[in-house]
Amino acid sequence: MKQRLNQQARHVPNSCLPALNGRQAKALCRRTLQLAAGLSLAFAAMTAQGAPTDARPQNPAGNTAGNSMMAASPTPPAPALSSATPAMLASVTLEQLSSSELRERIAAGSTTIIVPVGGTEQSGPYLALGKHNVRALYLAQHIALRLGHTIVAPVVAYVPEGEIKPPAGHMRFSGTISIPEATFESLLEATARSLRQHGFRDVIFIGDHGGYQKNLSKVAQKLNQSWATDTGCRAYALLDYYQAAQSTYVAELKSRGYSEAEIGTHAGLADTALTLAVDKSLVRSDAMARQPKPGPADGVQGDPRRASVELGQLGLQRIVDSSVTRLRNYLNEREPRASTSSHRN
Numbered sequence: 628m629k630q631r632l633n634q635q636a637r638h639v640p641n642s643c644l645p646a647l648n649g650r651q652a653k654a655l656c657r658r659t660l661q662l663a664a665g666l667s668l669a670f671a672a673m674t675a676q677g678a679p680t681d682a683r684p685q686n687p688a689g690n691t692a693g694n695s696m697m698a699a700s701p702t703p704p705a706p707a708l709s710s711a712t713p714a715m716l717a718s719v720t721l722e723q724l725s726s727s728e729l730r731e732r733i734a735a736g737s738t739t740i741i742v743p744v745g746g747t748e749q750s751g752p753y754l755a756l757g758k759h760n761v762r763a764l765y766l767a768q769h770i771a772l773r774l775g776h777t778i779v780a781p782v783v784a785y786v787p788e789g790e791i792k793p794p795a796g797h798m799r800f801s802g803t804i805s806i807p808e809a810t811f812e813s814l815l816e817a818t819a820r821s822l823r824q825h826g827f828r829d830v831i832f833i834g835d836h837g838g839y840q841k842n843l844s845k846v847a848q849k850l851n852q853s854w855a856t857d858t859g860c861r862a863y864a865l866l867d868y869y870q871a872a873q874s875t876y877v878a879e880l881k882s883r884g885y886s887e888a889e890i891g892t893h894a895g896l897a898d899t900a901l902t903l904a905v906d907k908s909l910v911r912s913d914a915m916a917r918q919p920k921p922g923p924a925d926g927v928q929g930d931p932r933r934a935s936v937e938l939g940q941l942g943l944q945r946i947v948d949s950s951v952t953r954l955r956n957y958l959n960e961r962e963p964r965a966s967t968s969s970h971r972n
Contacts, residue, residue, distance in 0.1 A: 708769050708943055719771040720764075720779050732778065733826040739777040739958065740827045742818055743767040744834040744843065746786040749800035751894040751927035752918070755909040756802040758902045760784045763835040765905045766868070766946055770833070773951045774958075780822065786839050787811050800926045808842060815846045819862055828860045829958060833868040833950065840866055863957065871949035872901065876942040883938075891929010894921070897942065899931035904939025 717723040721740070724732070745760030755761075760782045771777035788805035789796035797803040806814075819830045830850070832843040843864035850862040880890050880897060890897045902909050921927040 708940070708947065711769060711772055715772060716765075716768045719768055719777060722781055724778075729778070729825070737776045737778055738826060738828040739774065739831065740780055740822050740829070741767045741771055741777060741831045741833060742780045742783065742815070742822075744783040744786060744815075744832060744836070744839065746788065746836045746839075747784050747802065747804040748788050748797045748836070749803050749926045750898065751921050751925050751931075753911045753915040753921070753931060754894050754899060754902055757784070758898075758909050759835040761909060762901060762905050763833065766835075766943065766950075767833060769943075769947050770950045770954070773947065774954060778827075780818065783814065783818070785811070785814070786836060787842070788838070797926070808839075811839065812842055812846050812849075815843070816850060819846070819850050823854075823860055829961075830860075830862045831865055831954065832863065833865045835869070837869060837873070840864070840869055861961065863954075865950055865953060867953045868946060868950045871946045872897070872942060875945045875949065879941055879945070880938065885933070889930040889933070891927070891931070893929065894927040894931060895929015896931055896934045896938070898929070899934035900936075900939035901942045902939065903934055903936045904943050907936070910934075 721729065743763035743766070745757070745763040747756055748759065749756060750758055764779065764782045767779045767782075771779050785804055785806050787808045788803050789798050791798055791805055798805055815832065819832075822830055832847060834840055834843050844866065847862040847864040854860050854862070877887075877890055877897060881887065885896060889895065899910060899915075903912075915932060920930050920932060
């Protein structure tokens with residue numbers, strides 16, 4: 628379209644334009660408007676990948692870094708998570724960027740980074756061992772896209788899962804990997820310090836598993852004490868991410884007629900539905916349909932058999948909405964940002 632307009636402009640001098648008849652003039656105007664609309668759509672698509680979709684709300688309330696963010700205004704309705712393309716998700720993923728590309732992004736203002744924490748643990752006979760890792764990355768990417776100017780670090784897949792010998796908890800089932808809490812906290816701390824060294828100013832821990840939420844808070848508090856002289860850099864443990872799955876989502880499932888026993892706390896309906904909505908290949912749906920209801924002896928608390936993609940999508944949206952709202956309010960408190968300090972630990 629643009630090429631045709633340029634050709635027409637070369638063949639029709641400006642002095643001749645007033646001589647166009649009415650039909651020609653209308654056609655030319657219509658073509659120009661179509662070109663402008665196309666350019667506007669393209670600009671909107673690019674903006675969606677690099678900037679927040681709406682302004683951060685004001686939050687006059689105080690708050691303590693390293694703990695769950697406090698009272699926040701409701702998040703505006705968000706588009707379906709499925710609208711994000713693979714290219715958009717890759718654009719906010721540290722592992723998909725080159726070192727020079729990341730350096731340029733940081734220099735351009737992408738100084739917030741999410742560290743997703745998953746875990747490698749058993750979830751009964753019908754869920755893959757890496758469900759937490761896949762979910763944490765997927766949700767972190769969508770949160771980053773909604774926030775804007777945010778990057779997603781690699782998933783932390785090794786987490787505390789209980790005693791190894793004698794085995795306890797999930798360690799009683801094949802495939803679970805457990806590390807000591809002190810090792811886990813040191814790993815998170817070193818990760819945050821590495822990211823800060825490269826210019827990130829806000830390091831956000833999100834955890835897809837309940838057992839280590841206290842560790843995320845402990846590490847964030849320790850980092851903030853260490854960085855006290857650098858007011859431009861903070862660490863956060865976004866506990867709202869996990870709480871949304873355990874409270875808001877569960878309440879919605881109950882309102883739809885599902886019992887607490889069916890929803891479950893591990894590998895039940897809620898857990899399985901969330902996983903289905905992220906990646907169906909992680910759920911052994913055919914075997915689940917043929918086999919009897921699993922129970923605690925199988926490593927399951929709940930009944931996954933009525934789980935569906937649709938139910939899972941509800942939960943994913945609640946988690947993203949809650950996380951984005953809390954983070955926007957918290958980050959808004961830090962604006963205008965303190966000037967970047969050259970101090971590094």
